[in-house]
Amino acid sequence: MLRLIGHRIAMSIPLLLIVSLIVFALEALVPGDAARTILGENATAQSLAALRDQLGLNDPWTVRYGDWLAGAFHGDLGTSIISGVDVSSSLSTRLGVTLSLLIPSMLLSAVAGIALGFASAVRGGVLGRFIDVVSLLGFALPGFWVALILVAFFAVQLDLLPATGYQELTVSPGGWLKSIILPVLALSLHGITAVAKQTRDSVMEVLEADYVKFLRANGVSERSVRYRHVLRNAAIPVVTSLGLVSVGMLGGAVFIENVFVLPGLGSLATQATLDHDVPVILGVGVFFTLSVIVINLLIDIAYGLLNPKVRVS
Amino acid sequence: MKGATTADAAELTVSDLVVDYPIGRRKHRRAVDGVSLRVPAGRAVGLVGESGSGKSTVAKAVLGMAPVSAGQVACGGTSLGDLGRSGRPQQIQVVFQDPYSSLDPTKTIGYTVQEPLRAHADSTGARLSAAEREERVRAMLAKVGLPAEAADRYPAQFSGGQRQRISIARALILEPRLVICDEAVSALDLSIQAQILNLLLELQQDLGLSLLFITHDLSVVNHIAEDLVVLFRGRVMETGPAERVYRQPQHPYTRQLVVSAPLPDLGRQRTRRERREALALPPARQAPLGESCPFAHRCPFAVDRCRTERPVLRDAPLGGQVACHRAEDLPPWTDDLTTSPEATGSTAL
């Protein structure tokens, strides 16, 4: 178990290197570059060359990557080429927004997904079919479109919640809550339904297992059979799907932040992409990669807790 | 095919076979520990043992599917390594236990039974025309008791017993000299098992096949085999003519195996039960294999020597071979099959 966690953590370093290397190498191939973005289409060749020199864009990309890496080890992710702002600090100001979106969405997916899926598997009937239909919809409807529909209904039509914008939790807890309700709903719809479907399938399978029959046949109460034994044994595939859903949410956040004009990492990355702002993209890349590593680590720990075979071997 | 070989030129010889399966990176588990056996030409030899005895591993080693650490496997005097991947199929074929996983569900029966012919043609260049192949398949299906139309159908349309007939047809189509039956009837119901045993017996006698019959079921192996090899924890405990081993077991393990198998006869089973209880020891931890008798922890006759010195296979007092320090000291054995009263339709010998 500890070895597994150690293995995960050890793997995270090459992973970060690989992701940053890929981004750097790819950006180096960019036909347009930051200098052209800053100066516009009509800039002269001399002014472009001068700016490139000033930004250090004339060095080979390997050299630039080495410089970046050296800085990154000290927590310095460089500065934005466009705005000149320190990347680490602009990441940290925007981090709160993205986490305000991601963490509630993940929790909501887990809680609502497992509850719905479990209820539909145990009850079956109408609820089961309802879950089936909703999970198909959750699978089919693109998140950004759902977000727009939510805006059209709750913000434009009913005027209950703000259509766009973000409020700091520390500034106004009520405002924060209002500003994230719609984005979180839009982002977690897919997650809830995916987790619900997996829970339903896996609970139904465990309900047919021999040991469930054996426990029932020898007098263990239905309550204990369901909540102690079935839920526990059905949990492993559910945890896997939770992991996948959470990783997928990182990508989803990029779209959702753009719809709701939330000043988070996703909108930062989109803008940086349009601007060829390499340091910013790398910074976001590092954060996203770290998030994936943390999620996988949590999933591994959950496996260990749930599956005694992992724990004792 | 039969008369050409003498008893000395044994068809299949396995000598001092050792098989280790790796566990993790550095450790390994010894599944077969110095097993030797012979399947003479045209003879049916039974390899009997419980789970973990290594009986299926011996089969895999003969088929070249197990990591052999030491020892020799030879067929008709040629070692298996020299026989090679393309030579073996013509000499040795196999029928597996599970009739469901033995057949590719996406292929017709005709394809499955033909496949050995095609593979053989690929490796030797001796190509048969499609019509010839189909004729051989039809003839083989008839031999195992299936209609010719079966060739066009898929495995899902056949029952377990019929599938086992198909597996036998596939095994025999290259006319091998030796067929290994790895628990070939264990998954079948009693009435179907009897059909398949009859078929195997008939084919063995008609074609002069050598048969290595691997099973955990003493009554099955005693019915079909002429010689028996008893395995326990990867080692040979006792060998000899089946009749003698079954009725006059000279190894304490064989004795326990015999009295543990319940007989479908009230009187005889009562006798067996009493004898078993007399031999039984309370459950004990299995001692690690090493320089000891693998059965010492469960043997009522074990002495200190059994725990410190590995018994070698040697000639037994009543014929055959036995690996027991105390073979001569065991109490005499009365055969419960001949002494107890004759009952409904049971063995008459």
Next chain:
Amino acid sequence: MTTATESPAKKRGIVRSVLATWRGRITVGFLLLFVCCLAAPLLAPADPLHQDLRHILELPSGSHWLGTDSLGRDVLSRLLYGGRSSIVGILEGVAAHLVVAVPLGVAAGYLGGRFDRYAMRAADIVMSVPTIVILLAILTIFNRSIAAAMITLGALGASGMMRIVRGTAMTVRQELYVSAAELLGLSRTQIIFRHILPRCRGVIIVQTSLFAAIAIGIQTGLTFLGLGPPPPAATWGGMVNEAATTLTTAPWLLVPAGGVIALTVLALGILGDTVRDVTAQSHTSSGGLRVKPAKRRPEAPAPTAAPERRALLSVRDLSVSFLTPRGEAEVLTGVGFDLDAGQTLGLVGESGSGKSVTARAVLGLLEANGRVTAGSVVFDGQELTRASRKELAALRGTRIALISQEPMVALDPSFRIGAQLTEIVRSHTKMSRRDARRRVLELMELVELPDPEEMARRYPFQISGGMAQRVAIAAALAGSPDLLIADEPTTALDVTVQAEILALLRRIQRETGMAVLLVTHDWGVVADICTHVAVMYAGQVVESAPVEQVFGASVHPYTSALMAASPDSAARRTPIDAIAGTVPPPGSRLDGCRFRDRCALAAADCADKDIPLLQLTEERASRCIHTELLQVRP
């Protein structure tokens, strides 16, 4: 499993099987329509870029079937052109996905070893790469080329399909027919193409359609963000984005683009599900079918002659049906027997005879797709077929307990043995944890488990099958039941272990006087432990009697034929008296006597009518009308 769900279904290609379902037909039809977008230049009613500022934001009409957008362009035409770029994107992505995933997956699964380890390690790493960041980078580099993004997505997303294909290939590699093919000297390539790939086809199609659905989502998302072809080019995502700007004035515009995206993803998703359903051999015993719970209780059985003698367990005319994909199949027909305290009744038969179903029906533990259709199960005066869930729960464990065939899967793999036993003990009698623990150790000693303290700390996967069956027996004994139902309790065990377990059962029965209902196919086990026998064939009891009488001279031709089929009954290396044919599955059972087509004594009148169970003496019954012929045989 003796529920006869073995499928005699005709083998069909995947495509034809999918088209045989209505879901398959609708989704495939829709996807064909979608493919028509490729012909957008021919089909579109108008130029997608043609602006008509006099007719902006119009609702659907005859001239503009789906209305016009904020620049007065025809929405339908823009949808068709947008669809064309989506299809191209998907095809590129899917191609990259398959090229990477299938060869790697098949090779890793089939070859195993080092290649597998490295491939899996690489897949692990790729799975941890945040795809979105790479996609954004690719889009900048290749100047908003959706093709480049989709190909990257296909390759990066391939680790998921690769794992699944690998898993399937590994399963297939374990199949004996692959071993058989290897033994024929076929090369690895031949084996992969002939035997491995055909079996992976189903999962590949499923995964491809799921990936295509995801790719549509991503493709439209990226164009929504404006990262695709720049305006005014028509893209589905771009149309949603444009609609967002006129959200307040013309909400209709959200519908066509969003709807068509959703329908396409939906169609791909459903297609995947349909393919999975038609290719998966249903692995759950109920095949996903359930009987409505309300139907579970049978109509009150016609009061058969008041039970003369009150047995502990009395089963009368019990019929059980299972709902299968091909309709309802009657698995048990009018099963009846009695069992008294201290007795052991052997329920003997081959697979398909219904013996295990009978045992489960007594406990009210049929699979979700099974139900009792008629008859009664009376236990100690209480009718069980009509008992409520609560009443049944009160009986289980304390009055009737169960041990089953596969001891290893009868124990919950997630809990230590001690914890499981403690829970069962405490569910019968309220007692403190400490007392329960003491009782558990007592029970473990009762079933002769060596070193109970240490054994209690182990998990089920850390003990042998024989030990697991002892644990299961301890669990069953925890409530001191009056009746123990043992469903093939020794079939999965070695013969020496079987003898120990049978001896244990006999000892416990002697000490407690409980009744045992033992399901078995082994006449040796019957001879060893049973006092009474009920022989079952094709869902019926064909003979029942005390064990001495059955072994002495049976009164049904099936019983004697089955005993004669044992290899112990024939001389060494001579043909055994086998019974020709096989046990008929439910649905193809004969009218009249169900055994007559395999019976040596069958006569014309055997087919006339259903044969009742004839009571020959007080203890002896047979479902044969020609027992006199049997009696005269030597």
